Each structure stands twice: as structure tokens, then as C-alpha cells.
Amino acid sequence: MSKNVMLVLLSTRKEVAVKVQQILTAWGCYIKTRLGLHSDTLENCSENGLLFLEMVGDEDKHKEMERKLNLINGVNAKLIKLSIDE
Secondary structure, eight states, rough: OOEEEEEESSSSSSHHHHHHHHHHHHHGGGGEEEEEEOOOOOOOOOHHHHHHHEEOOOOHHHHHHHHHHHHHEEEEEEEEEOOOOO
């Protein structure tokens, strides 16, 4: 059994969020689960953010999405394949 997940770190969340969202929407059929994390309060909204994506479908598409996300300044995306020998 194997799973592909993608971690996406945003260092300037407010500046890149719209571009990142456009890519996530375009590739949405390959995203099964999406979890966004950032530390913020009303007084101090964090500039950093982390997305956890559980991917499904064609692994080549996952790699292309990773490449597109990494073209955005302030974004670091990493596709990770996890597997368990059965």
C-alpha cells in the first residue's frame, strides 16, 4: 500500500495565497484531503502557512502540480510517497 502526500510551505501567505489557490483549484480532482495550518490571532496574523494535501490519481500529475507550486516565489512544495510493504 502506498500514499502520496504533498506538503506546501508558504512563507508569504497573504501575498501568494491567491496564486496557490488557483493551482489547487485547477488540480482539485487529484486532491482527496486538504488541511491548512497557520498560527494566527486577530492581533497577529501569521505570514507563514502550511498545507497538507492527500493526493489521489496519476502520480505524474502530482509531480506537475508540485512543479507549478514551486514556481511561485515564497512557496516550497514537496511531494512525498509513503509506502508499507504488505
